Amino acid sequence: MRTTLTACCLALVIVLSGCAGVSQSEQVSPTEAGTDTGTDAATATDTQTQTGTASPTAVSTTDTEASYTQTPHMGCQPGAIEKNGTCRVVTNGSNAEIFSAENLSAITASNTTINGTPGYLARPAAEGEYPAVVMIHEWWGVNRNIRHMADILAGHGYVVFAVDLYDGRVATNSSYAAQLSGEVRNDPDEAVAKMSDATAGLRERSDTTQQVASLGWCFGGGQSLQLSLSEADLNATVIYYGTLTTNASTLERIDAPVLGVFGAEDRVVPISDVRAFNRTLTELGVEHEVYVYDGAGHGFANPSGESFRPNATRDAWEKTLRFLNESLRESASAS
Numbered sequence: 001m002r003t004t005l006t007a008c009c010l011a012l013v014i015v016l017s018g019c020a021g022v023s024q025s026e027q028v029s030p031t032e033a034g035t036d037t038g039t040d041a042a043t044a045t046d047t048q049t050q051t052g053t054a055s056p057t058a059v060s061t062t063d064t065e066a067s068y069t070q071t072p073h074m075g076c077q078p079g080a081i082e083k084n085g086t087c088r089v090v091t092n093g094s095n096a097e098i099f100s101a102e103n104l105s106a107i108t109a110s111n112t113t114i115n116g117t118p119g120y121l122a123r124p125a126a127e128g129e130y131p132a133v134v135m136i137h138e139w140w141g142v143n144r145n146i147r148h149m150a151d152i153l154a155g156h157g158y159v160v161f162a163v164d165l166y167d168g169r170v171a172t173n174s175s176y177a178a179q180l181s182g183e184v185r186n187d188p189d190e191a192v193a194k195m196s197d198a199t200a201g202l203r204e205r206s207d208t209t210q211q212v213a214s215l216g217w218c219f220g221g222g223q224s225l226q227l228s229l230s231e232a233d234l235n236a237t238v239i240y241y242g243t244l245t246t247n248a249s250t251l252e253r254i255d256a257p258v259l260g261v262f263g264a265e266d267r268v269v270p271i272s273d274v275r276a277f278n279r280t281l282t283e284l285g286v287e288h289e290v291y292v293y294d295g296a297g298h299g300f301a302n303p304s305g306e307s308f309r310p311n312a313t314r315d316a317w318e319k320t321l322r323f324l325n326e327s328l329r330e331s332a333s334a335s
Contacts, residue, residue, distance in 0.1 A: 066188030066226050098303070098310055099317050104155025109147070115201025117194045120147050120162040122154035129209045131328035132202040134195060134234075135162040136216030136223045138302065139181040141170040145302070153215075156321060158328075159208050163198050165191050165223070181219050191223060196232040203233070211235045211328040214255075215320070216242060218299055228255040236327035238320060241269050241298055246276040251284060258288035259323045261316045263296030263309075291319060 109122040120142055124130060133153060137146045142164045150160040165184050171177035184191045195214070202212050213236035216224035221242020228237040229245075234255035241262050245251065258281065262274045271292065278290045293300065293312040301313040 065230070066192050098313050099149070099152050100156070100321060101152055104152065105157060107151055107154040109151060109154070114161055115197040115204070117198040117201070118164045118167060119198065120150055120164070121160070122147075122150040122162075123159040123207060124154060124157055127207075129207055130157055130159045131211040131213070131235075131324070131332070132159040132161070132205075132208045133324070134199055134202065134212065134214045134224075134227065135160050136195065136214065136220030136227070137162060137165070138217050138299075139171070139177040139219035141166040141177075141180060143170045158324070159202065159205065161198055161202055163195055165194060184219075184223075188226065192226055192230050192232075195223065195227040196230055199227070199232040199234065209328075209332060211332050213238060213324055213328055215324075216240065217301060218242065225254070228258070229253045235331070236324065238323065240301055240316070241266055243269055244273050244277045246273060246280050248280050248284060251277075251280050251286070254281070254286060256287045257323070257327055258286060259320065260288065260290040261301070261320070262290070262292050263298060263300045263312075264292050264294045265297040268298040289319070289323065291316065 106125040107122050108125050109120065112119070112121045114121065135146065135150055135153070137143070140146075142162050146162050150162045154160045166180045169180055171180055199212055199214075202208055203210055212234055214224040214227045214232075214234055215238040216222070217240040219242070221239040222244075223242070224237060224239050225242055225244065228234055229250060230253075232255075236257055236259070237255050238259045239261070260274070260277065262269060262271070264271055274290060274292060278288070281288045281290075293309065293316070296309045296312045297307045299307045300309040301316055302308060303310070303313075
């Protein structure tokens with residue numbers, strides 16, 4: 001079983017030395033070096049250890065109950081908020097060049113409902129069976145950026161359903177985004193139920209292979225973890241800088257394998273939480289990979305302003321595609 005905690009850029013060791021709760025024993029011998037260059041280079045230092053086996057599905061007593069409480073601030077890096085209390089939102093497909101958008105298969109896409117949950121469905125146009133991904137939006141909602149990401153991932157050979165937890169509403173300013181995400185946090189069980197229903201609905205489709213993963217950014221990263229901790233039957237979990245729980249009894253229910261992507265300068269999801277999350281999964285024997293990017297803050301994989309780090313984003317996306325392929329295709333073939 002694989003566990004990885006990657007500190008991207010060797011300079012991260014210096015950054016972590018000032019963080020509470022970080023021990024030198026967590027730094028294991030480096031085994032991988034990345035190839036990115038620039039101020040946000042994603043040179044990686046892997047720390048890999050072997051652990052015991054873990055079940056690929058979660059064990060829970062309920063399929064609708066949220067497992068932990070998310071922090072209220074879910075969208076903007078604190079330092080990026082402007083004086084009027086807002087921060088910018090991505091409303092177009094400006095991230096195409098970052099996300100391996102070449103040589104993609106033709107797709108079809110539409111707004112639809114799966115098992116009672118509204119959202120945006122993108123899938124390869126060619127007939128066949130494909131692994132599926134439940135994609136969960138940032139605090140802005142299912143905007144053009146999320147649809148674009150669903151299209152790109154579908155072009156890599158996945159049935160992608162971007163669930164809409166806002167019922168068609170999309171925020172274009174951070175105050176409205178805070179309102180919408182607040183509504184979800186005030187009734188987290190409903191969000192878990194919607195995502196769980198969508199997961200079950202994807203498994204029932206004739207164009208899926210029964211292999212389903214969750215993937216979310218920011219607000220959606222936290223929701224991806226919530227879904228993984230529920231009774232929804234996931235084959236893999238991807239979390240981009242979502243708020244975390246580090247409680248061992250809670251994380252026992254997580255659907256392995258897990259990929260976590262975080263920024264060292266994130267003031268919404270502090271590095272101490274990431275370290276504790278990684279350590280707890282290791283102690284539980286849960287297969288996981290956690291990558292921390294030096295110089296990257298909250299929302300670094302979204303080209304919406306100063307927080308965007310293209311090199312780190314490109315590296316993280318390549319790792320995400322590799323992880324999904326190994327988790328949903330290769331593991332299914334091996335079994």
